[in-house]
Structures are given as structure tokens and as C-alpha cells.
Amino acid sequence: MSSGYVTLGQVAEAAGVSLATASRVLNGSTSTRQVGEELRERVTSSARALGYLPNASAQSLARNSSSLVGLVVHDIADPYFSSVAAGVTQMVEEHGLVLVLGTTDRAPGKESTILAALRSHRAKAVVLVGSRSTDAESTEQLTREIEMFRQQGGRVACVSQPVLPADTVCPDNHAGAAELARRLIEQGHRKFALLAGPNNLSTARERMDGFHSALATAGLEPDHQDVMHGDFTRDGGYASTERLMKLGTEATCLFAVNDVMATGAIAALRDLGVQVPGQLSVAGFDDIPTLRDLTPSLTTVRLPLEQMGRQAAELVLGEEEHDEPRLIDVHGEVLIRESTRPPT
Amino acid sequence: MSSGYVTLGQVAEAAGVSLATASRVLNGSTSTRQVGEELRERVTSSARALGYLPNASAQSLARNSSSLVGLVVHDIADPYFSSVAAGVTQMVEEHGLVLVLGTTDRAPGKESTILAALRSHRAKAVVLVGSRSTDAESTEQLTREIEMFRQQGGRVACVSQPVLPADTVCPDNHAGAAELARRLIEQGHRKFALLAGPNNLSTARERMDGFHSALATAGLEPDHQDVMHGDFTRDGGYASTERLMKLGTEATCLFAVNDVMATGAIAALRDLGVQVPGQLSVAGFDDIPTLRDLTPSLTTVRLPLEQMGRQAAELVLGEEEHDEPRLIDVHGEVLIRESTRPPT
DNA sequence: GTTAATGTGGGAAACGATTTCCCATCACGA
DNA sequence: TCGTGATGGGAAATCGTTTCCCACATTAAC
Known part of the structure; x- marks a missing residue:
């Protein structure tokens, strides 16, 4: 008690049964094995009385x-x-x-x-x-x-x-991004800039591909779009956007392949004095709950994270x-x- | 091998040493015990060759x-x-x-x-x-x-x-909130509304107390301030704010005891057509990184979370x-x- | 009234490591 | 040559559970 540990052995002893029986009781009846009602009661009650807590390491070892x-x-x-x-x-x-x-x-x-x-x-x-x-x-x-x-x-x-x-x-990143692209095209956008994230990340790549394929379907030339690679983070989005704007772009809409980057993009644009969506529209992907209260609220693709x-x-x-x-x-x-x- | 597990025993056997020696080698020499260089090498290399991974459960059990x-x-x-x-x-x-x-x-x-x-x-x-x-x-x-x-x-x-x-x-919630209150009073605010969170939460309580004590120091009557209790969440902040506005308030500044609630408050105010900070100022607490890109950016107390x-x-x-x-x-x-x- | 079947409980061997003894072996000085 | 340490290595106990297997009843079946 003083040193802290109560073992199954002590419980068994207190209940006057063997280790095996005590184990059987506490495991909630091992499959078909039955234990007498009276013994079962004796074991559980002395386990409770002693404050028995099984040693998880020992259990793991035994059960593998x-x-x-x-x-x-x-x-x-x-x-x-x-x-x-x-x-x-x-x-x-x-x-x-x-x-x-x-x-x-x-x-x-x-x-x-x-x-x-x-x-x-x-x-x-x-x-x-x-x-x-x-x-x-x-x-x-x-x-x-x-x-x-x-x-x-x-x-x-x-x-x-x-x-x-x-x-x-x-x-379905591809379909989601494609659908988003269609909707944006529907809105009248023709020239896009993409914040693509690291280009060896499957998620980023799929979203980009989906977006591009919708553009192609609509008869827009994907190659003519600006693409910026960078970190998948808020700061990555910020930096990519700065770079993009410094280079100059004719895009009317910026698609960041995730919301976190889109947030960085909006921040960068604000710092550069570019109105969103007045001068440049911005879209993201994910619909991060914490970012739903952004102003302007993000156009995005909702995922049930x-x-x-x-x-x-x-x-x-x-x-x-x-x-x-x-x-x-x-x-x-x-x-x-x-x-x-x-x-x- | 086929069944998956490599034990220390197998490593020892492969190295031609005893279990004890193998253990000593892999534990990085138990205190003062030395193991011959050659044996040490033999053990580590056969451990590597066999892909030995210690069984954490067994270690925990032995080491308690x-x-x-x-x-x-x-x-x-x-x-x-x-x-x-x-x-x-x-x-x-x-x-x-x-x-x-x-x-x-x-x-x-x-x-x-x-x-x-x-x-x-x-x-x-x-x-x-x-x-x-x-x-x-x-x-x-x-x-x-x-x-x-x-x-x-x-x-x-x-x-x-x-x-x-x-x-x-x-x-130091008390001091932080008090300092915030002073700064807001400095800005000219005299009448505050508080989104206080659950009133049995120590953090919420301390921030409220700190805020109130600064008001008292400034000669403002804390009792005259509106206080709303509710969940410590974004939605809690939203709901409390709706209630507050429905009831009517003369406050010029709303202090939510954390940023998450402040975010809900701003959302509610926007939905109610109340300009922030034009008609009502809003302040929070924590400086949650993800919420730093909110517009308007939150006045808050930064904690290095x-x-x-x-x-x-x-x-x-x-x-x-x-x-x-x-x-x-x-x-x-x-x-x-x-x-x-x-x-x- | 034996034998078989069933139900219950205990004994003891795992499980895979660590660690404490204890025993060789070797070198060194007397 | 014989202690006397020091040193490196092995055998075995231990950690707390689970579980296999056996013993003993009690009952059922023929």
C-alpha cells in the first residue's frame, strides 16, 4: 500500500483464490470459462477494496x-x-x-x-x-x-x-478542385493564379490537377496560369503571394490549394493593399472550422475533417x-x- | 522471423553471448559495468542484422x-x-x-x-x-x-x-486582464460588456476579476457592467452576444475572456449588423495564432501558448x-x- | 454402478526484458 | 608461487498477467 502497487496476486490472496481465478474474474469471463458467482463476487469486491489497477505493461506482455x-x-x-x-x-x-x-x-x-x-x-x-x-x-x-x-x-x-x-x-481532391474551378469560371474568371504548395505532396498535386483539368475542359489553357509553389502553411501562403504579386499577374482569382495558405494569401494581399475580392478573388480548400469567421469569408471546398x-x-x-x-x-x-x- | 518478433534472446544467441551481456550492451552499459569492445560490436551488429526492436511492454514491466x-x-x-x-x-x-x-x-x-x-x-x-x-x-x-x-x-x-x-x-490572468482594461479605458471606454465564460472556471473567473478590479481602480463601477455567462467556445460566444444584444446594452466595448469567444462575438455582431469596432469594440484574450488573420484583427492579450x-x-x-x-x-x-x- | 461428460478451480509455464548474484579468468605484486 | 583485486560474462530471479493443462467434483447416461 505504502509503496503504491496492488498486484493481482494480492487481490487473489485477499479473496482466498488463486491467481488464475482472479485473472479470469477480472477479465470479464475469458470466453467459455465460468467462475462461481460467489467467488466472482469475492474477487471483485476485494479488488475494489484494495484499489487494484492492472499493470498495463504486464498485460501487454502476456497478451502480446x-x-x-x-x-x-x-x-x-x-x-x-x-x-x-x-x-x-x-x-x-x-x-x-x-x-x-x-x-x-x-x-x-x-x-x-x-x-x-x-x-x-x-x-x-x-x-x-x-x-x-x-x-x-x-x-x-x-x-x-x-x-x-x-x-x-x-x-x-x-x-x-x-x-x-x-x-x-x-x-476526392481532384473532383473537388475541378468543381470549384467550374464554379469560379461560371463566375466569370478566366485567368487564375495557383498557390500550389510543395509540388511533391499528393494532396497538393491532386487539387492542382483537378483544377487544371477543369480549366482545360472549359477551353482555358492551364499553361497560361501562374503557379507558385511553397509551404503548405499560412506563412507559406503569405510568402508565395508576395512573390506572385511582385512578379505581377493578370489573374482575377487566386486559388490556394488549402485554406491555411489562402489565409496567408489574404493577409499578404491586405498588406499589399490589394482588395479581396474587389481586386482579386481568393479561394481555398478544406473549410477549416477555425477559419470560418474570416472576413471576407473564404470560398472553399468543405471537407468533413x-x-x-x-x-x-x-x-x-x-x-x-x-x-x-x-x-x-x-x-x-x-x-x-x-x-x-x-x-x- | 516469419511470425514477426525478434527477441533479445535471439540476438544474444546470434552473437554467441548471454542474454545478460546482450542487455548490457543495448542499454548503453549499465552504470559501471564494462563490456568488451569486440563483444559489444558483435551484439550491436547482430541486433541490427536481425532487426531487433525491444519489446516496450517487457521493458516497462522489468523497469517498472x-x-x-x-x-x-x-x-x-x-x-x-x-x-x-x-x-x-x-x-x-x-x-x-x-x-x-x-x-x-x-x-x-x-x-x-x-x-x-x-x-x-x-x-x-x-x-x-x-x-x-x-x-x-x-x-x-x-x-x-x-x-x-x-x-x-x-x-x-x-x-x-x-x-x-x-x-x-x-x-497571470488577473494582471493581463487588468492591463487590458486599463488600455481600453485609456481609449475612452467607460461602459463594458463581459463575455465571461462558465463562471466556475478559474481562468474565466480570474480574467473577469482582473478586468473588474482595473475598472474599480479607475473609479468605474464594475456592477454596472453587463456580464454574460456561457460556453468557453466560439458558439458560446456567439450565443452570449446574441443574448446580450437582444437584452440591449450601453456598452461601447465588449470583452470576451478568450479569443475563441471573441470570434463568436464578432460573428454574431456581424450577423446583427453591428459594426466592429465602429459601433462596438471587441477584445479577447490569448492571441490564438490561427485567429490572428481575423478582420478586424483582435485586440487581445498575447500568451505564448x-x-x-x-x-x-x-x-x-x-x-x-x-x-x-x-x-x-x-x-x-x-x-x-x-x-x-x-x-x- | 461404472464411465463419460461437464463444470470449476489451482498449478505452473509462458511473455521478454532487466538486474542481481556469483563464477571464471587474468594480471600483478609480494 | 600464491594470494588479491579487478574485470568480463553467465545463470537465474524477477516484474504482473494470461493461459494452458490437469485435478477434482458433480451429474448424466448407459
Whole structure:
């Protein structure tokens, strides 16, 4: 008591039963095994009396599986990730499991490191969020790591990473961006500037491609559009926009491939004295909840971020063990708001 | 190999040494024990060759301590918490440890549950973030749980929870709010409306008290100010503001005790057709990074959220074991921006 | 009235590491 | 040559649970 730990042995002793019996009782009846009503009562009551708390490490060791579930994101302060994380967290706790959060800081090898740690802890499952750079070497390493994780009985799901061999919840970036482009063209825009993010990120690339393909369909020459690459962050958007404006552009509408960059773009334009949407329209992608109160409100493509997190978690926490990877397609809804308007 | 696991025993066998020696090598020499250079080499190389990954559960069991560090927040999607979380995460990973994230959803008993789970996992430390309701019963239970956590060798730090018996990183809410009030009075405001949040939350209460005390000092009657209580969320701020305006107020400035509520307030005012700051000034508290691009930009009190997270983590991950709780006071910097201006 | 089937409980071997003893071996000085 | 340390390495206990397997009843079946 003084030193802190109450073991199952002590509970068993106090209840006058064997270790095995005590374990059986506390595990909520191991399958078909029955334990007498009276003994069951004796065990539970002395467990409660002693304040017994099972040693999770010992359980994991014996069962060769823990109650840990991993979640890997690039940056938890980024509202995109924290929204998805909220969904994942919710489901994980609902299942009575414990969430382990790993952040990569967008460093290439970090995911593998985190996955190894989860493997070492015998984690039940892991949810990988966010498109990664398509760097061949680290992708290969990650794939290997995922394979090992699976072999150890762990389950893997991804959000927005269609490349990886695992269950995936993925927004239809291409269609969403294309639809957005159509709507903007409908508004009268003909010349666009694109804040494209890092060009080796699948998400960024898909959104750009979708946008471009809609332009092509409308008979507009994608090649004539200005494209700026930069960080997927608010500051990245700010910097890219500054660069863009310094270079000069004829665009009447700026499409940032995510809301966070669009926010940076609007800030940059304000600092440069460019009216939004008066002189330049701005559109984003994601519909980040925290950014919904921006003025002007962002025209964007709404993604159910939290729900995507929940779905991904369900994919790995659910009963059924599928053998081939499942893909949940998420539809994005175009929202035309104040930040875009027909060009003058 | 096929079934997935490589144990230390296999590594030892491959290297032709005993389990003990292999362990000593891989633990980086247990204190004074030396292992021959040649053997050391043989062990590490066959560990690498076999792809040995220590079983964290087994290690925890043997050492009676794991590499897990807990972080408890109310809601990870709330940018206040995700900012602090980013700081904590950073330090935890820097120390080569693994972060466990628990969220309470603002439910009273949840923290204790999470703490018990961490105890069960023999977590090294835990950081508790966010003021809790001053509900006597659950506070007592939490205090007990913290005490047990400590007895098991775990360390505890809090952010913004000055009540609890543990190392704490706490903003000086009173002083910050008071300073803000002074600056607003300086601008010419005399009549304020307060969005106070839940009135049993220490943070909300302190900020309100600080604000009020500055008013009193300035010879203004705090009692004459309008006060609205409500959720600490964006929607809570929105709802409270609607109520406030419906009731009517003579205030020229609205102080929301956090930025998230202030954002809701501005949204509500916009929907009601009230100009900010033209007809009504609005001020917040925290300086949430994601909300810095709001228009009008928020007058607020800047808190170094991420740094606070880092400091809390350091408190509990650092070398020295202090016996009496330390308190790190965080100063908030008043930022007068666009959302407030002298009343007309 | 034996035998089989069933239901209950305990004993003891895992699980995979760490760590404490204890035993070789070797070198060195007396 | 014989202690006497020092040094490197192995055997085994230990951590707290789970679980396989066996023993003993009690009852059912033939």
C-alpha cells in the first residue's frame, strides 16, 4: 500500500483464490470459462477494496497486444490536423483505448520512427494522417514499416494518403478542385493564379490537377496560369503571394490549394493593399472550422475533417478484418462565399 | 522471423553471448559495468542484422516505468489546446519519449479516468492543461489521483490550473486582464460588456476579476457592467452576444475572456449588423495564432501558448526532482489592434 | 454402478526484458 | 608461487498477467 502497487496476486490472496481465478474474474469471463458467482463476487469486491489497477505493461506482455492506438500527424497546431485528430481521439476513447500522438514536423523519416515505436509498444492500430512527400526512399521505408506493423497484428489506416497499401479515407481532391474551378469560371474568371504548395505532396498535386483539368475542359489553357509553389502553411501562403504579386499577374482569382495558405494569401494581399475580392478573388480548400469567421469569408471546398478522422478510426477499430485495403471516398462540397466574386 | 518478433534472446544467441551481456550492451552499459569492445560490436551488429526492436511492454514491466508521457486537454480541436499541445509534443519527442493524448470533452470525471490509465501504463509524467470547473467532488478525486500518480514515481505538471498541487505554468490572468482594461479605458471606454465564460472556471473567473478590479481602480463601477455567462467556445460566444444584444446594452466595448469567444462575438455582431469596432469594440484574450488573420484583427492579450506547453513539459521531464511545487508565471502582453477603438 | 461428460478451480509455464548474484579468468605484486 | 583485486560474462530471479493443462467434483447416461 505504502509503496503504491496492488498486484493481482494480492487481490487473489485477499479473496482466498488463486491467481488464475482472479485473472479470469477480472477479465470479464475469458470466453467459455465460468467462475462461481460467489467467488466472482469475492474477487471483485476485494479488488475494489484494495484499489487494484492492472499493470498495463504486464498485460501487454502476456497478451502480446496493448490498448494503444497511434495517430500520426505533421503538426498538431495546424487546424487541419487538429480537426482530424479530434475525430480520431473521439472514436479511440469510445472504444476504451488509449491514443498515442506522434508528430512528424514534416520530416521525411519521422513517420517510420514513430511507427517503430508503436510496434515496440505492440499498438493495436495506427492512423496516418496527411499526404507525405512522394520521396521514393522514405515511402519505401514507410511501406516496409507498415508491413511489419501488420505482421505483428496491428491495423493501419490512412487519411489523405492514397498511395499507401492500407485502408484509406480520402477526399476526392481532384473532383473537388475541378468543381470549384467550374464554379469560379461560371463566375466569370478566366485567368487564375495557383498557390500550389510543395509540388511533391499528393494532396497538393491532386487539387492542382483537378483544377487544371477543369480549366482545360472549359477551353482555358492551364499553361497560361501562374503557379507558385511553397509551404503548405499560412506563412507559406503569405510568402508565395508576395512573390506572385511582385512578379505581377493578370489573374482575377487566386486559388490556394488549402485554406491555411489562402489565409496567408489574404493577409499578404491586405498588406499589399490589394482588395479581396474587389481586386482579386481568393479561394481555398478544406473549410477549416477555425477559419470560418474570416472576413471576407473564404470560398472553399468543405471537407468533413472530424468525420474523416472518425471514419479512419472506425476502419481500424471495427470488428471485421478485411484482407484487401478499403477506400472511403469523401466528397467535398464547394462553398462560394465572400472571398470570390465575378471579376470587374 | 516469419511470425514477426525478434527477441533479445535471439540476438544474444546470434552473437554467441548471454542474454545478460546482450542487455548490457543495448542499454548503453549499465552504470559501471564494462563490456568488451569486440563483444559489444558483435551484439550491436547482430541486433541490427536481425532487426531487433525491444519489446516496450517487457521493458516497462522489468523497469517498472515506461517511456510514456501523458497530455490531458479538453478538446484538441480547440486552437488554444492544440497550440499548447504542440509545445508539449515537441519537448516529449525531443526527449525520445512517447506522447499519450487524452481528451476530457470537458466532462468532470474524465481527467481522473485518464490519469488512472496513465498510472496503469506506468507513465513517466503527465501534463494537465486547461482550467477545470471548481466542482469540489471531482477536484478532490483528481487530487487523490494525482497523489497516487506521484507515489508511483510519476511527475505532474499543469498549465493554467493553479489550484492543483503540482508544478504549474500559469498565465497571470488577473494582471493581463487588468492591463487590458486599463488600455481600453485609456481609449475612452467607460461602459463594458463581459463575455465571461462558465463562471466556475478559474481562468474565466480570474480574467473577469482582473478586468473588474482595473475598472474599480479607475473609479468605474464594475456592477454596472453587463456580464454574460456561457460556453468557453466560439458558439458560446456567439450565443452570449446574441443574448446580450437582444437584452440591449450601453456598452461601447465588449470583452470576451478568450479569443475563441471573441470570434463568436464578432460573428454574431456581424450577423446583427453591428459594426466592429465602429459601433462596438471587441477584445479577447490569448492571441490564438490561427485567429490572428481575423478582420478586424483582435485586440487581445498575447500568451505564448506553445512555449507554455514546452515549459510545462520541461518542468516534468527535466532532471531535478523538486519537492515543493514550482510555479512558472507567464506574462501576457496586451495587443491593441483593430477590433477596438475609441468610442464615438 | 461404472464411465463419460461437464463444470470449476489451482498449478505452473509462458511473455521478454532487466538486474542481481556469483563464477571464471587474468594480471600483478609480494 | 600464491594470494588479491579487478574485470568480463553467465545463470537465474524477477516484474504482473494470461493461459494452458490437469485435478477434482458433480451429474448424466448407459
